[in-house]
Amino acid sequence: MSLGEFSLVLFVAAVGAGLLGALVGIGGGILIVPLLTLAFGFNIHVAIGASIVSVIATSSGAAAAYVRDHLTNIRIGMFLELATTTGAASGAVIAGLVNSRVLFLLFGAVLLLSLVPMLRRLGSEEAVVTNHPLAEAFRLHGAYPEADGRLVPYGVKGVPGGFVMMYIAGLVSGLLGIGSGALKVLAMDTTMGLPIKVSSATSNFMIGVTAAASAGIYFWRGDVTPLVAGPVALGVLLGATIGARFLVTFRSETIRLLFMAVLAVVSVEMLLRGAGVA
Amino acid sequence: MLEGVLKKMARNGAAAEDEEARRGEVTLPSVHVMEVWISHVLRWGVVLSAVVVLVGAALFLFRGPGASDPHSLHDLVHGLYTNRSSLSDTVSGVKDHQGLAVVDLGLMLLILTPVVRVGMTFVLFLAQKDWAFVAITAVVLAVLIAGLSGAGV
Numbered sequence: 443m444s445l446g447e448f449s450l451v452l453f454v455a456a457v458g459a460g461l462l463g464a465l466v467g468i469g470g471g472i473l474i475v476p477l478l479t480l481a482f483g484f485n486i487h488v489a490i491g492a493s494i495v496s497v498i499a500t501s502s503g504a505a506a507a508y509v510r511d512h513l514t515n516i517r518i519g520m521f522l523e524l525a526t527t528t529g530a531a532s533g534a535v536i537a538g539l540v541n542s543r544v545l546f547l548l549f550g551a552v553l554l555l556s557l558v559p560m561l562r563r564l565g566s567e568e569a570v571v572t573n574h575p576l577a578e579a580f581r582l583h584g585a586y587p588e589a590d591g592r593l594v595p596y597g598v599k600g601v602p603g604g605f606v607m608m609y610i611a612g613l614v615s616g617l618l619g620i621g622s623g624a625l626k627v628l629a630m631d632t633t634m635g636l637p638i639k640v641s642s643a644t645s646n647f648m649i650g651v652t653a654a655a656s657a658g659i660y661f662w663r664g665d666v667t668p669l670v671a672g673p674v675a676l677g678v679l680l681g682a683t684i685g686a687r688f689l690v691t692f693r694s695e696t697i698r699l700l701f702m703a704v705l706a707v708v709s710v711e712m713l714l715r716g717a718g719v720a
Numbered sequence: 721m722l723e724g725v726l727k728k729m730a731r732n733g734a735a736a737e738d739e740e741a742r743r744g745e746v747t748l749p750s751v752h753v754m755e756v757w758i759s760h761v762l763r764w765g766v767v768l769s770a771v772v773v774l775v776g777a778a779l780f781l782f783r784g785p786g787a788s789d790p791h792s793l794h795d796l797v798h799g800l801y802t803n804r805s806s807l808s809d810t811v812s813g814v815k816d817h818q819g820l821a822v823v824d825l826g827l828m829l830l831i832l833t834p835v836v837r838v839g840m841t842f843v844l845f846l847a848q849k850d851w852a853f854v855a856i857t858a859v860v861l862a863v864l865i866a867g868l869s870g871a872g873v
Contacts, residue, residue: 443793445790445792446780448793448796482797488799495830495831498833498834499769499830502833503762503766506759506760506763507759510755510756510759514755516755520853520857521856523838524856527860527863527864531866651834651837651864653834654833654835654867654868655863656867657867658864658870659867659870661831664802664803665803667801667803668803668804668820668821668827669789669796669820670796675770675773675827675830676773676774679770
């Protein structure tokens with residue numbers, strides 16, 4: 443197979459990953475690293491470099507739409523980006539120092555953990571009425587429009603806890619080349635008590651900036667291979683765009699469960715690779 | 721000049737608000753200016769990067785790999801190549817019309833997109849004289865620029 447043909451194969455596989463990610467409501471990033479390492483046999487550093495770039499592409503596209511629809515809380519996003527960007531930069535530095543087997547083990551573990559929030563639906567909690575003092579000081583509270591145009595005001599609690607979780611989300615993102623959107627949503631939804639729509643939109647807003655903080659480091663380290671990262675970024679972007687346009691209503695429970703089973707198998711494979719068994 | 725740009729941004733934001741008011745949608749003044757511009761920067765940044773990556777890919781297909789690029793699938797999978805990992809390498813590669821250098825340029829533009837977004841947020845917080853957020857955004861920008869400048873590699 444020529445290099446041109448191979449990059450076309452990578453592109454098509456990435457379209458699939460982007461579509462699947464959009465279909466079940468996760469970023470395509472978490473599928474890219476296992477795809478490139480387990481299926482195509484790439485070094486995990488090259489896989490992470492390609493993945494982190496594709497994460498910027500998909501999250502920026504989605505974030506543009508959410509921001510336009512007033513669902514994103516830009517102030518909360520900016521405030522928490524203090525934590526995610528420093529986390530991501532430290533994650534990228536650490537990734538350059540540790541053995542690839544450690545990265546396989548961590549990736550498998552994070553993938554397995556990311557299945558937990560998929561098992562239960564988020565976003566059923568009571569609206570926050572009293573702001574945390576820090577939320578008051580930084581005017582983090584806001585209001586979002588419902589489908590009928592009605593504005594729903596919301597408060598913010600648990601700011602320090604959310605901040606710490608965001609540092610960890612950034613660390614995981616920088617270390618493994620994923621968006622770690624699940625962790626970000628968890629921090630905002632559960633710890634800070636934000637409405638689920640605002641949490642998802644603001645998480646997307648932050649993912650691109652978080653990824654950019656580590657992508658530069660990967661780039662200068664020589665881990666962003668254009669023949670891999672180029673087709674993968676374009677493919678995931680196309681897949682996610684098609685997925686968001688046409689498949690958003692197509693959220694079958696069977697597909698979700700099937701997908702979770704696949705993810706579970708993949709995470710075990712990653713763990714085995716890390717342990718040196720496979 | 722900066723003031724002119726800000727005024728233009730405010731005008732465009734106001735125009736968008738008027739349009740939404742006509743359509744009977746909610747308006748969130750001042751935040752709105754920011755939302756419209758951020759949305760544009762994110763969308764067009766991604767589109768531009770994707771186009772540059774595609775141009776690079778086409779160039780690579782026509783002209784083949786450069787000296788340090790992988791020459792076969794075996795080279796690629798086994799890491800027998802050297803990535804351009806400095807701005808000057810990429811620029812000289814682009815000048816030589818090397819496809820993969822152009823792909824790199826597109827990927828750099830992609831990485832820069834969220835950074836430009838933060839830069840714009842900084843300017844807009846500055847215009848609103850929201851000093852706490854000016855400081856917060858400045859720190860985030862500093863972290864991003866440190867990463868882009870290759871600190872910590």
